[in-house]
Amino acid sequence: MIISKVEFLVRSDLDQQTLDVWLAEEWLMPRLAADEPQFSEADLARAQLIHELKRDLGVNDEGVGVILGLLDQVHGLRRALADVLRTSRAHPASDDEADRS
């Protein structure tokens, strides 16, 4: 579902300037369209997370970028791991010695 910029600003409790900064920092990376960025529910949840990191957890701006980067790696790992588990459950033979490194 696409959320317009106006709706996004309201629901994420942001002002235009702050949003511009977050976009420049690439903390948020919505799709681009002809007139303006198009936000998703995932972008909204990510904005909420950024608020909470700064407001509730006391993370400074530099820290936010580092945390989001590591968090994205964690989610990448989780997906890869889920994939591996799914595949090895479907094909038990691959439980054989796989580590040759």
Next chain:
Amino acid sequence: MADPYETLGVERTASQEEIRKAYRRLAKKLHPDLNPGNAAAEARFKEASSAYSLLSDAEKRRRFDAGEIDESGAEQQRQRYYRDYAGAGAGADDAYANPSGFADFAETDDILAELFRRQAEQARRAPGADLYFRLAIDFLDAVNGATRRLTLPQGGSIDVTIPPGVQDGQILRLRGKGAPSRGEGKPGDALVEISIRPHRHFTRDGDDIHLELPISLKEAVLGARVRVPTPSGSVVLTIPKGSNNGSVLRLKGKGARRRAGGQGDEFIRLKVVLPSGPEPELESFLAGWTPQRDDDPRRDMQP
């Protein structure tokens, strides 16, 4: 719900600063997005957040201490966290996908490495995003088809081929004209929503074109051959003798192209128009005229 002081692990005499510090310590440990695989973290985090929102507000805390309100007076936290969107359901065009945590596992030759490679490639090969545009076109361009230039925000422009018969609100997909891939994938598509400007004379109903055609009293009574506009140029139409106001004539195949093939029709509704100024001969004729038929146009309106 447990006692908020206990939840945060502070004394009832704790200062606002101590309460804030206690909450921060817990939040860092329990925040669901910092524990993406821990389902239980959410419940404990919500409890801590509720406790904090109650005690951090000086007025609410005072009322709670005085027994005026209980723990359930605290605000409820929202339900969804980023981790709910970042899981396996995330699509291949997820902007935030980052394989740097495991790309090195993709180096070896075995089946598991293959899976890691696939994950990394999905992120790398993910196609660019689709871009959305709106294009306003003229009525006749929509009926007959045309090529129109669309200027892109990132610079450059694309020529959009308007298919004949395109409908208002229809979305055209232009492959490969969207955003470039963040990695090495194909670019996304451009989705162009068409809006059709109204026409001076023509209106459209599905694949049919409608036109109101004014004709003179003489043309209506005596019949005539008149030139009428159609989307593909003007044609000569025979107005039958005695055509009444509101009669509809049909020009087959002069409408818009149908999706399934063939053409719609053009419907011409006649509007009989009296002379624009006084016509003394006409008036004197009518004053003395008794029609052969005893028509009463208001017959159906009798009480």
